[in-house]
Amino acid sequence: MYIKCGDMDKARQVLDELFVRDVVVWSALIAGYAQVAQGDKALDCFDQMQYEGVSGNAVTFMAVLKACGVLGAIQKGEQIHDKIMELGLLQQSLALGNALADMYIKCGQVRKARQVLEDLPLRDEISWNILIAGYIEQGQDHKALNCLKQMEIEGLAPDPATFTCVLKACGSLGAVEQGKQIHDEIIRQGLLEKDVVLGTSLMDMYVKCGLFDRAQEVIEHLQGRDIISWSSLLAGYADSGDGENALNCFNEMQCRGLIPDAAAFSCMLNACAYSGLVKEAQALFTIMKTKFDIDPELRHYVSLIDLFGHFGHLDKATEVIQKLPDAELAAAWASLLALCQVWGNLNIGRWAFEHSIQKKE
Template structure:
């Protein structure tokens, strides 16, 4: 019908091909010299390269774009972030500002994620300050969630809680990020309380939220709370525990002396336990054995040591 030459139609068709993994079809349109091309077409292909891990091709394509827009810069910054080129990503952000290209939420998400990976609180706080100067109210829910996660993993739990409390809209990711931040920074009881508060207001936790709260229980030794939450996953929310959930609960019980319960849980797993689960269980056994040895009289300890030396002689 002749619409193939319309740049909006062709770019939409390329996007459809790219999202469905039809790389050759998307490239065939992009490489067709008879069709008009714009920066939108280049962004589609660059994004396709980015999702497939071909970051060098993303960079090569960016160099060929005559007038890159915000989406073009975002794709390249995201490519650097995923490829571990963190310094280059912030250099690109600097050039972006020099060219008077206004960053958007996707720009900040990539840069905040880098701060989280580097655990660099100074860099993250500086970026947050820049966002406030640029009208922080424009930031969406996803940006706020990433900021809570960044501050929590960088050790500033007060900043994470402040952002959370100031948010008008919150979702399960927001609550999970806060629970994780509290648990990581020594506020395990508060993390469990926040998790319960999330349930009370009607937000259903997902498997990631349970990982966050079970991790908090493990750090604080909250065995009963951890077991109740683990049972609630299946009974109330219909979430089948994954390997990481079992690892946290086994480690929790083994670490605080509930070895029989941990052994029963391992034997009832729907899949074979991995090395991490066995390591946690055996460390718990060794810890319990050490505690029992410390409680023995001196003569009994001497007899055990003598007995063990018969099986493990010391030479030299």
Template sequence: MYARCGLLIKAQEVYERLPIKDAVSCNAMIMGYMDHGDVSDALRYLNLMEVEGITPTSITYICSLKAISKTKDELSGIKVHLEATKKGFLERDINLSNAVIDMYAKCAMISEAQKVLETIPCRDVVSYNTIITGYGESEHGEEAIACLQQMQVERIIPDTVTYICCLKACSSSRLIEEGQEVHAEITKKGLLQGDLALGNSLIDIYSKCGKCIEAHYVFETLPERDIVSWNTIIAGYAEFGFSEKGLECYEEMELHGVTPDGVTLATVIKACASIKALEYGQDIHGEILRKNLLKEDPFIGSSLVDMYIKCDELSMAQEVFDRVLIRDTVLWNALLAGYAEHERNHEVLNSFERMQSQGVASDTATLTCILKACCHVGAIDKGHEIHSEICEKGLEDGSLAISNAVVDMYAKCGLLEDAQKVLNKLKAQDVVSWNAIIVGYSQLGDSQMVFSSLNKMMGDGIRPDAVTLTSVLKACCHAALFDRGTAIYDNMLDDYGIVPTTEHQNCIIDLQCRTGHFKAAINMVQKMHCPSSVAWSSILNACNKWGNVELGHQAFDNLLWSDAEMLDVMEAV
């Protein structure tokens, strides 16, 4: 009684005075602590039972497994599983078997959960719902759908929970076709009219997969809607470039008398950010302040910071940041990304030091941002420090993006040997990895290493992209490799499937000018849809080098007309 009422100290006093302690009294204490979120004390009583020689019951193991699921202590979970199996409980109690499946799924041991499922002689709908949920949370949507199909083979009738779990699994894995099949099955059974959670799950999968029309259709057909329905449809529109429609839904929601919560307001702020609707965003900011939601909600704070950054209001972004009392990694990342976006790299590094001093953990997004800032300001020592932290945390193998950022940082700082070492250690490489090293060699004018890297990259089956070829053409410029550069440019479409951009044209014009091929350079400029100031600057510089005064005058005049800013200055003079 005391345990169930939350009077745990009183319950413990009574327990201590018991002359004989048995499984029933221990189970009561375990359940009491579990019901009130005290996982560690719940597990302590499980250990006490073992010490005092009290034989656990099936309920003991079920409660213990629930506690372990929350702590994600897989070793304790395995121990309980083995103990329960040894005593023959799993064969007799389907609820215990389901608890074991849940524990393994929550501990990210989904293959073990599947093995347990397969050993259960009489699986039920809860067994399958549990494993499907596990597959959904680990983003294995196809396996979740396979379980739904297996249920039907075994003539186990799915319930609404099954379908909700399947839709969430499809949503997390972006399996739109499978989700549509589940939707058809739900409609056929007439389940949608009586279950709002099911309807919301359908809106969610269509929204997450960018099917906003289908999401809105489901939304409109719901007999009733709650705050989750509105939040999901608004988020879908904001995510896939229909922010104006998202804001319309928000206004419609208010007309229906539905009170927005923190999630709603953060989502609306995101929509405002994507279309730079500053005034609308400021109105929402005012509502957030009136509801006193900002100080202790870093999610709302990070949304506001991001909006002000997108609207080029950095001072307001910093002001919002300073007002949030609980600052998590996401909030700090929003601020760091904002400063980086506006090329205020010293502020990025200073803010990162503040973040570290306040004991906030950095993630891959944080470290990637800091590495980019180190590139721009040449903070090699800081870059080394971040690289060491990445290695200590074992992030190099888990994130190609962060490894690429390390390669890029070393390459941009001129430490090509270090960049090459990191590149060589990568288990997997992509075009971004190779571009970082090729750009680095190109900036140093090392055309030999540029072509060597290009050959290795293609030898590994990685196709160059537009960035790669820009660096290769620049290397040809630095080394005055006219024939080679011209051949690469002329065959870009045939060899690599890349249509030359203005940047590629500027590179080849620069190469032609550096090697004295003025006629070819002028022909190229005349073929350009809109010749750039860069192209005319290359010709002007070459005229100065080669003493071509007449062409130099022509290039100067065209340079003025191609660069509006320079033309304004000359007119003012």
């Protein structure tokens, strides 16, 4: 009960008071610590269990491997791997094999994870999802897509988690044709209306490939479309320097009853900066607080300073800097000084230099 409630101190106290502590009790405690990301305590429990002469089973090792992944404790993970091989457990438990591969992925060892999975007597969707996610994490998107092909050759059907990962790879590679094929399969399985995360990944793929019309179509079909979905579209318009469409999207989002958050405003200010929409950026910065009660963060100030500086409005950039908290002023004044050099503004440049020196002192 205590473990399910996340009260690991109480759970440990109960275990310490038991006269007999078997592998089931120890495994539950180790898994509990791993679940709440207290990997060091999980490994301490495992060492104590062994000291008391209690042998671990597949469930124990799965929990310990999770703890190793949390900590990035590759050496301990390799020791557990050796013990698992010694006991011949990999041939008996696919879940344990997946946990071992996941540990190697979390420790940045994708090649070892692949070897583990290839040595298993069989693999399931979870096995391939672990490997695909690992390749994407390492920026090896081509290998992630190759895994999808191999998975299908083995007769395994990709699930929403698989599609979510490979769509990210398609977006990074600009592999829009493969992305469209995946889109068709998602539609065929009726997944788009059921899974907002998957829908957002699909939309993000189209955004990264520059197909904003397709991205807009996807967002229209999402049942639970939220601010994250719209912010992804806003970010795409911003990155492409399309401030006008970003503004249209921003307004449409509000018409749908969604309230923009700090991330959405950050995307909008960047879009305005890329497109030179100075007045629009000023208006957005103002309504953040007056209409939506959002306190501007450093990223919002920086976007506005960059916008003003890029288009030579150094006086306005100065006004924004003066609103910053003291901790951020030194870097801001140094940035303004660089902008003054670009525009040859000696007066503000001298003032920025003096302030940057004062803040460093």
